Amino acid sequence: MHGTTTGMFVKGLALAAGIALSAVPGKPVWADNLTDAFIGAYNTSGLLEQNRALLRAADEDVAIALSALRPIINWTVRVSRNYTRTNTSSVLTTREPSTFFSGLTLSQLIYDGGASILGKQSAQETVLATRQSLIDIEQQVLIRAANAYLGVLLQEETVAIRQNNVEVSAEELRASQDRFEVGEVTRTDVALSEAQLASSQADLAVARGNLSIAQAEYVNAVGKAPGRTAGQPKLPNLPRLENDAVNLAQRNHPAILSAQHQVRALDLVVQQQRANLGPNVSLNADAGVTESYDNDDYTNDATVSLNFNQPIYSGGGLAAAVRRAMATRDASRANLLNVQKNITQGVADRYAAFQAATASLRASTERVRASQVAFDGIREEATLGARTTLDVLNAQQDLLDAQLAEVASRTERSRAAYELLQAQGLLTAERMGLAVQIYDPTLYYNLVKKAPAKVSKQSRDLDRVLKALRRD
Known part of the structure; x- marks a missing residue:
């Protein structure tokens, strides 16, 4: 035993x-x-x-x-109503014209130090x-x-x-x-x-x-x-x-x-x-059509401006x-x-x-x-x-x-x-x-580092990557 x-x-x-x-x-x-x-x-x-x-x-x-x-490009639609009072030769005139604007606006940074x-x-x-x-x-x-x-x-x-x-x-x-x-x-x-x-x-x-x-x-x-x-x-x-x-x-x-x-x-x-703290310069432009609700008049116009700003x-x-x-x-x-x-x-x-x-x-x-x-x-x-x-x-x-x-x-x-x-x-x-x-951390970075637009091929590649990652 x-x-x-x-x-x-x-x-x-x-x-x-x-x-x-x-x-x-x-x-x-x-x-x-x-x-x-x-x-x-x-x-x-x-x-x-x-x-x-x-x-x-x-x-x-x-x-x-x-x-x-x-550049930043936007499509802008604007409806406005202006109120104007004019006093000429003791005659008081009031105008309330309404306008409709449709067009593109652009802003591009030129210089910001x-x-x-x-x-x-x-x-x-x-x-x-x-x-x-x-x-x-x-x-x-x-x-x-x-x-x-x-x-x-x-x-x-x-x-x-x-x-x-x-x-x-x-x-x-x-x-x-x-x-x-x-x-x-x-x-x-x-x-x-x-x-x-x-x-x-x-x-x-x-x-x-x-x-x-x-x-x-x-x-x-x-x-x-x-x-x-x-x-x-x-x-x-x-x-x-x-x-x-x-x-x-x-x-x-x-x-x-x-x-x-x-x-x-x-x-x-x-x-x-x-x-x-220094100055910045930007280019601004817009182009579009302005129509009046009071009549059939319309205006095609475009504006370009160069803006300089210095904080004081x-x-x-x-x-x-x-x-x-x-x-x-x-x-x-x-x-x-x-x-x-x-x-x-x-x-x-x-x-x-x-x-x-x-x-x-x-x-x-x-x-x-x-x-x-x-x-x-x-x-x-x-x-x-x-x-x-x-x-x-x-x-x-x-x-x-x-x-x-x-x-x-x-x-x-x-x-x-x-x-x-x-x-x-x-x-x-x-x-x-x-x-x-x-x-691979560089895969996603290489796809986004150039900030592709939504309609680009690179953006579609990103969509596929996100779908593969189950994050879409």
Whole structure:
């Protein structure tokens, strides 16, 4: 009986994962690995869809800024009634003629000190900043998928260990009862074994509950229920030195690149607001037909004018706009410094966490080995009467704790590795070579950057793109 208990404890761990999974009703039979989780998250994330739409909105801001440099043509219809009173030679005459005007009006900016061009350039920098923000969001989506997968894996391994511990505790209880019947142990030993079994069953119930919670998070993060997990993922390639990781992050992290583009965009806004203090010149023209309701007379006329405007006094609004733009730019510069510091600290933290998790795993593996040897020895000594049931139960608990610590350390090492990858700005679908259709942010931008008219072929191409994106 005792040898069976020890052998079952060792062999059960190898089969426990399959036992735990097969015990879950409706469990899919396919195997999921971390790459599957990444692909599912990338393809189904509503957060990515939201921020891609925000990027398209920023693309349209470039088209809107460009439109300020183009002529504006309107078809105008105007109905008017004029009231005129004339006093000539003591004769008071009142006329109320009504007219109808239909024609075209045109307005073309000629010169505004470069304000409109600066506005377009600022919008382009904002697009570049938003693209980097989208990459940062992508990293957040993928790291959540990684944590969800590792969470499911950890809880499955925990359930397996707890399930095996229940079976070992049950065998130990039967052994105690057999020994009690022949007078080798007391009723107290049997009660200790009963308490151990009850505690193991309670811990197993908690572990199964935690597994259900982890599976729910996986569904939310990845977009589907997890299949049979394929085990711990292969660790990504990581820098050997912390300084290398920091330098890589400073060059590549999308949060830093986004903040840099934001600073440049706001520098251009400051220049734009200063240009608004200067003169602007515009060409205005209209041509149409004016008809009178009083008779059948009509007039064909056209007007062309060149308008020059120089702000003299605007209540202080223009100067305030310049100062506001400067303050906003200064805030963005300070934000860039903060982002750079936060990224540096984040890399250092994640690097230290990975090193600590690696060391913890080595120690935990050695702890499991030593605890297994101790448990086997104490168990055999108990059969000879040299150890008590309490000694066996304590050794069993020590081995259980060591096994749980080992799977937790292994999971934490994988989590720390991918968090370090994220901290460097490298956790993206493109860099990891995921088998997905990589979202191309330039496709939509290239279609709208020249502000195509509604009747143009390019506009029809845009309509097809929006329909494909289910946003029409």
